[in-house]
Amino acid sequence: MAKRIQFARTGGPEVLELVDVAPAEAGAGEVRVRNQAVGLNFIDIYFRTGLYPAPALPSGLGTEGAGVVDALGEGVEGLAVGDRVAYAQGPLGAYAELHTLPADKVVALPDTLDVETAAASMLKGLTVQYLLRQTYPLKGGETILWHAAAGGVGSIACQWARALGVRLIGTVSSPEKAALAERNGAWATIDYTKEDVVERVRELTGGAMCDVVYDSVGKDTWETSLDCLKKRGLMVSFGNASGPVEGVNIGILNQKGSLFVTRPSLNGYADTRERLEAMAADLFAVLESGEVTVDIGQRYPLAEAAKAQEALASRRTTGSTILIPDPA
Numbered sequence: 001m002a003k004r005i006q007f008a009r010t011g012g013p014e015v016l017e018l019v020d021v022a023p024a025e026a027g028a029g030e031v032r033v034r035n036q037a038v039g040l041n042f043i044d045i046y047f048r049t050g051l052y053p054a055p056a057l058p059s060g061l062g063t064e065g066a067g068v069v070d071a072l073g074e075g076v077e078g079l080a081v082g083d084r085v086a087y088a089q090g091p092l093g094a095y096a097e098l099h100t101l102p103a104d105k106v107v108a109l110p111d112t113l114d115v116e117t118a119a120a121s122m123l124k125g126l127t128v129q130y131l132l133r134q135t136y137p138l139k140g141g142e143t144i145l146w147h148a149a150a151g152g153v154g155s156i157a158c159q160w161a162r163a164l165g166v167r168l169i170g171t172v173s174s175p176e177k178a179a180l181a182e183r184n185g186a187w188a189t190i191d192y193t194k195e196d197v198v199e200r201v202r203e204l205t206g207g208a209m210c211d212v213v214y215d216s217v218g219k220d221t222w223e224t225s226l227d228c229l230k231k232r233g234l235m236v237s238f239g240n241a242s243g244p245v246e247g248v249n250i251g252i253l254n255q256k257g258s259l260f261v262t263r264p265s266l267n268g269y270a271d272t273r274e275r276l277e278a279m280a281a282d283l284f285a286v287l288e289s290g291e292v293t294v295d296i297g298q299r300y301p302l303a304e305a306a307k308a309q310e311a312l313a314s315r316r317t318t319g320s321t322i323l324i325p326d327p328a
């Protein structure tokens with residue numbers, strides 16, 4: 001038997017329960033990973049609350065983890081039992097001691113990368129990879145606005161943007177989070193709970209405004225974000241921390257300056273083995289170079305997943321959060 005977190009109905013953190021299950025065998029083309037660290041992500045909260053429907057209930061939770069290969073199914077090549085691996089996609093169920101998933105979602109870890117860093121950065125770092133390097137291929141010299149700049153994805157984005165020579169203006173909700181984002185390379189920060197974001201962006205850019213706005217806050221920031229763009233700028237709406245953006249009148253993009261808008265996801269970019277490998281190689285290269293370091297702000301035992309999610313949802317975390325399966 002092995003422990004995992006599951007939920008039988010959607011709702012608050014209290015629906016998460018720690019249960020003993022018979023771990024799934026690795027079927028053809030699958031690998032079973034013994035997790036040594038599991039990544040906590042905001043998307044896990046969307047599944048728990050039902051904003052994103054789980055395929056079936058009861059359901060496991062989580063899609064990010066790192067550890068060692070525990071078993072291999074038929075036909076899996078290029079991996080061996082005991083290999084150190086990480087993953088950020090595949091079926092829900094990473095909040096577990098053992099997780100079985102398609103082998104083509106798993107990447108081998110370079111010796112230089114420890115499992116905690118991997119679990120704290122696979123999903124978030126691959127997300128930053130596609131957002132900064134593919135959704136809008138930044139060349140350096142651009143000005144971008146990044147909401148929630150002291151969070152898990154935001155902390156990696158600040159550093160990667162600096163490495164690319166991009167001026168990242170980060171929004172945050174406290175002076176402590178502002179200091180963290182600036183240490184990570186944000187060119188400037190704005191406290192969006194107190195300051196007028198559009199006016200501050202106007203001041204900071206001398207009226208030029210931003211080439212791209214990266215908005216994972218959603219409902220609360222949508223309109224402000226559009227107002228921070230220059231003409232023909234790109235609005236990248238990639239999350240719903242405050243709730244989803246709904247009921248958009250497309251004419252608003254014309255009124256605010258012939259804007260572009262996209263609503264991307266990691267699964268839409270890392271959608272083939274080749275693309276996943278190329279994106280992971282890019283991420284591992286910036287981690288190995290030291291240009292990006294992963295700030296693990298919080299660690300919780302796996303059994304305390306509900307507590308960890310409560311902290312993430314109530315804006316009490318900074319950087320990445322990981323869950324550690326029973327170390328015994």
Ligand SMILES: NC(=O)c1ccc[n+]([C@@H]2O[C@H](COP(=O)([O-])OP(=O)(O)OC[C@H]3O[C@@H](n4cnc5c(N)ncnc54)[C@H](OP(=O)(O)O)[C@@H]3O)[C@@H](O)[C@H]2O)c1
Pocket residue numbers: 040041042043123124127148149150151152153154171172173174177216217220238239240241242243264265266267312313314315316317318319
């Ligand atoms: N589309 C994709 O491919 C993709 C992939 C990964 C993540 N995401 C999205 O990226 C975002 C960041 O993910 P993460 O796991 O790294 O989380 P996170 O940024 O560590 O945490 C979310 C942050 O959002 C801010 N926030 C603003 N309004 C909020 C509200 N009403 N409730 C809760 N938080 C609020 C908070 O920062 P302040 O206190 O500074 O406001 C909070 O710390 C999430 O929206 C997630 O869904 C999207």
